[in-house]
Amino acid sequence: MNTSFLQKSYEGNRSASLKKEIIRLLVIGGNYSITDISKEMNTSVPTITKLIVELISEGYVLDFGKQGTNGGRRPNVYGLNPDAGYFAGVDISKDFISMGVINFKGEMTEFVGNREFVMENTIESLDSLCSIINSFLNKLSIPRDKILSLGVNLSGRVNSESGYSYSFYFLGEKPLSMLIEERVDCPVYIENDSRAMTYGEFMMGSDSHVKNMIFINASWGLGIGIIMDGRLYYGKSGFSGEYGHFPFFDNEIICRCGKRGCLETGVSGSAIHRMFTERLKEGRVSMLSGKFNNGLEITLEDIMDALQKEDVLAIEIIECVGNEMGKAISGLINLFNPELIVLGGTLAAAKEYIMLPIRSAINKYSLILVSKDTKLKLSRLGEKCGVTGACMLVRSKTLGLL
Amino acid sequence: MNTSFLQKSYEGNRSASLKKEIIRLLVIGGNYSITDISKEMNTSVPTITKLIVELISEGYVLDFGKQGTNGGRRPNVYGLNPDAGYFAGVDISKDFISMGVINFKGEMTEFVGNREFVMENTIESLDSLCSIINSFLNKLSIPRDKILSLGVNLSGRVNSESGYSYSFYFLGEKPLSMLIEERVDCPVYIENDSRAMTYGEFMMGSDSHVKNMIFINASWGLGIGIIMDGRLYYGKSGFSGEYGHFPFFDNEIICRCGKRGCLETGVSGSAIHRMFTERLKEGRVSMLSGKFNNGLEITLEDIMDALQKEDVLAIEIIECVGNEMGKAISGLINLFNPELIVLGGTLAAAKEYIMLPIRSAINKYSLILVSKDTKLKLSRLGEKCGVTGACMLVRSKTLGLL
DNA sequence: ACTAATTAATAAAATATATTATTAACTCAT
DNA sequence: ATGAGTTAATAATATATTTTATTAATTAGT
Numbered sequence: 001m002n003t004s005f006l007q008k009s010y011e012g013n014r015s016a017s018l019k020k021e022i023i024r025l026l027v028i029g030g031n032y033s034i035t036d037i038s039k040e041m042n043t044s045v046p047t048i049t050k051l052i053v054e055l056i057s058e059g060y061v062l063d064f065g066k067q068g069t070n071g072g073r074r075p076n077v078y079g080l081n082p083d084a085g086y087f088a089g090v091d092i093s094k095d096f097i098s099m100g101v102i103n104f105k106g107e108m109t110e111f112v113g114n115r116e117f118v119m120e121n122t123i124e125s126l127d128s129l130c131s132i133i134n135s136f137l138n139k140l141s142i143p144r145d146k147i148l149s150l151g152v153n154l155s156g157r158v159n160s161e162s163g164y165s166y167s168f169y170f171l172g173e174k175p176l177s178m179l180i181e182e183r184v185d186c187p188v189y190i191e192n193d194s195r196a197m198t199y200g201e202f203m204m205g206s207d208s209h210v211k212n213m214i215f216i217n218a219s220w221g222l223g224i225g226i227i228m229d230g231r232l233y234y235g236k237s238g239f240s241g242e243y244g245h246f247p248f249f250d251n252e253i254i255c256r257c258g259k260r261g262c263l264e265t266g267v268s269g270s271a272i273h274r275m276f277t278e279r280l281k282e283g284r285v286s287m288l289s290g291k292f293n294n295g296l297e298i299t300l301e302d303i304m305d306a307l308q309k310e311d312v313l314a315i316e317i318i319e320c321v322g323n324e325m326g327k328a329i330s331g332l333i334n335l336f337n338p339e340l341i342v343l344g345g346t347l348a349a350a351k352e353y354i355m356l357p358i359r360s361a362i363n364k365y366s367l368i369l370v371s372k373d374t375k376l377k378l379s380r381l382g383e384k385c386g387v388t389g390a391c392m393l394v395r396s397k398t399l400g401l402l
Numbered sequence: 403m404n405t406s407f408l409q410k411s412y413e414g415n416r417s418a419s420l421k422k423e424i425i426r427l428l429v430i431g432g433n434y435s436i437t438d439i440s441k442e443m444n445t446s447v448p449t450i451t452k453l454i455v456e457l458i459s460e461g462y463v464l465d466f467g468k469q470g471t472n473g474g475r476r477p478n479v480y481g482l483n484p485d486a487g488y489f490a491g492v493d494i495s496k497d498f499i500s501m502g503v504i505n506f507k508g509e510m511t512e513f514v515g516n517r518e519f520v521m522e523n524t525i526e527s528l529d530s531l532c533s534i535i536n537s538f539l540n541k542l543s544i545p546r547d548k549i550l551s552l553g554v555n556l557s558g559r560v561n562s563e564s565g566y567s568y569s570f571y572f573l574g575e576k577p578l579s580m581l582i583e584e585r586v587d588c589p590v591y592i593e594n595d596s597r598a599m600t601y602g603e604f605m606m607g608s609d610s611h612v613k614n615m616i617f618i619n620a621s622w623g624l625g626i627g628i629i630m631d632g633r634l635y636y637g638k639s640g641f642s643g644e645y646g647h648f649p650f651f652d653n654e655i656i657c658r659c660g661k662r663g664c665l666e667t668g669v670s671g672s673a674i675h676r677m678f679t680e681r682l683k684e685g686r687v688s689m690l691s692g693k694f695n696n697g698l699e700i701t702l703e704d705i706m707d708a709l710q711k712e713d714v715l716a717i718e719i720i721e722c723v724g725n726e727m728g729k730a731i732s733g734l735i736n737l738f739n740p741e742l743i744v745l746g747g748t749l750a751a752a753k754e755y756i757m758l759p760i761r762s763a764i765n766k767y768s769l770i771l772v773s774k775d776t777k778l779k780l781s782r783l784g785e786k787c788g789v790t791g792a793c794m795l796v797r798s799k800t801l802g803l804l
Numbered sequence: 805a806c807t808a809a810t811t812a813a814t815a816a817a818a819t820a821t822a823t824t825a826t827t828a829a830c831t832c833a834t
Numbered sequence: 835a836t837g838a839g840t841t842a843a844t845a846a847t848a849t850a851t852t853t854t855a856t857t858a859a860t861t862a863g864t
Contacts, residue, residue: 014850014851015850033812034812034813035811035812035813043851043852044851044852044853045812045813045814045852046813046814046815046851046852046853047850047851047852049813049814050850050851066859070810070811070861071809071810071811071860071861071862072809072810072811072812072859072860072861073810073811073812073813073858073859073860073861074811074812074859074860075811075812075813076812076813157769157771157772166771212637212638224737228630228631228635229630229633229635231631233630233631234739235614235738235739235740235775236614236739236740236741236775236776237739237772237775238739239739239769239771239772239775240737240738240739241737242736242737242739242769242772243736243737245736245768245769246732246733246736246737247729247730247732247733247767248733250652257769259766259767261767327649328649330648330649331648331649331650334644334645334647334648335626335642335643335644335645335648335737336637336642337636337637337638337639337640337641337642337644338637338638339638364661365649365661365663366647367559367641367644367647367659369559369568369641370559370639370641370644373637373638373639373641374638416820416821417820435842436842436843437841437842437843445821445822446821446822446823447822447842447843447844448821448822448823448843448844448845449820449821449822451843451844452820452821468829472831472840472841473830473831473832473839473840473841474829474830474831474839474840474841474842475828475829475830475831475840475841475842475843476829476830476841476842477841477842477843478842478843
């Protein structure tokens, strides 16, 4: 019975499912002694011992020797073997892609951030994407067959289960995950970007005990991810979290989804970009006025840079958007009563410029009894959030931990 | 080892937890044969046989004899013993209380609907409530000690775990559940009304396979309940679902929560009541004009009655509110990607008068890809929804099935 | 430095659970 | 109505898991 616990056909097998539980524990909690695992899993020490021995011989687990003591005989501690396998992640945003790799233990060993890449809805663009991924993976010191799977983040509607992406790379009958799989020769899971980021923050964030959290991906668009009772929430087809298209405003701005009044039209990077260029057109001055008057395109990144340099117009617009975002977050607090809300994505770089108006709007618009439960934080992972999430999530999917 | 599987101290006990699983199966799926249970639970037939024999001798399960066949030897089928115990539920709304009892199998054996009762935030009001409950329970043919527990629904912020109610009956240091327990001499669990109704609809509704649903309790206020991945969602302190206080409108109407712009100020029974009386003041005519002009109070129930009689003003206002509600529901669809949305509460009596504008607003305001996943239905349970939910939920809590 | 107390790991015995074989109860086609 | 095929229930056997006892390794106090 030296078959891997990963195999699906062994689902009804107690020993395989206990092994999965052990792996889950080690994934979440790092290193454990046999006694701790035994207590945590309500399973006897001899049984755990047997399983750990097997997991070691299968290469998934390492014995890290004696641990610093707390009185009494020192236990051996066991943890995941970092070299048991690697997981790659790709995060595709509007104009950039980022890529990375984590080892079996979840430590990021490679990262390439914000490589320019313009996504188009064509097979050629997909080919070019996959060749970028391939050359990234080939350059690694890790042998290619040690990469167990690849996670790919996309924005918009993504059905992670079926592998279809409906908003980007919707190219005919085959699911996108299969198309990529054919090109990179490795199991591929696609995922909605906000959801992957949420999982990354959930797994790597400081508050690891948090069981109910909302992650807000405020980038060009606005999406959220939901962790409920410690599990990533998908919804019926994996389309949950499309908060950006909540009918929030009574404005006349047409959203990229075709509807009007969407939250995204007032609260998102694209909204900031629109408002900023509108103000410039109206003759408001900014440190970007020069570039603008020369007929050059102002990017969202330009605006975020200007903000860091305390550009008054940028500050003003961020504050205004932050206020509306705080109002929108208040709604989420009333709806979810979460323990934690994490703000991530491009706009999170605005730090206190955006957090301050958000906090004040929360005080104004949410039920105090509910919102006093809720901590609000900035993402710890920053620009690595998407890739970290892609990697962590693809590891969990591959190991069957979701 | 003839101790009840209900006892907490037996949590680490495999046989007790398997018994709980069997009970859970029987609660959800009705009657089962031993072979079916064995397959469903991935546990061997002899083990299940042993446990079923024990559960029968403990009085929880009955052998219902041979089942209609499907080829081969006919199996004995087993199900919950209806008389193993009873669960009482009380639903307290603005002006009425309803009460009921279910047997162990979940069948409602007693129901008293809409008894007039005005809730006030005083000990006297609580005393009077409890004496109503006591006289209801004493009049039953069921011996008092067979009532295993009592569930009480309240609107507003209710922490079901701690037993505190913060919006109503917030009477000093002791939790409300304890105060009621002292007066009715039976274990008491309090719950938010919308959440209890959600659970009732989830357990008794037609789509029993649905794992992701949202229930909308549109009564005097507006609350929702959330079922995610087959589990009732509470949030950190059990305050989730306060959609009525989502900052939705840019109006100047002060909500009962003290804030302005709350969804409830435009989408709720109280909103309909306000709009209706405003129109009457403005001189619009309705079949309620006479009553109004005589200086009598128009109730929400009056308006709903008028609607059934096709009162034009009532129809007009319901349609307008339905449109806004549909917009709000669109937001929920985008956020949750649910499989099912059930509309319940007082306003559900408006049936197609309100469903039509809701449906058309959903088409207008939600992402089609997401909303085509979602069925929208009226509550099947009607006025029994609250009590059913209270009973079903208190059974699940008592049996440890949540 | 030695002993009592504490925790870990292992071994032996006892218990629980699953597998397999056997018997029972039924349907359906001939 | 008879026997082949099917499913259920039970009995016997084999396997897995836990419990208890034992040994090992360590700390803290004297």
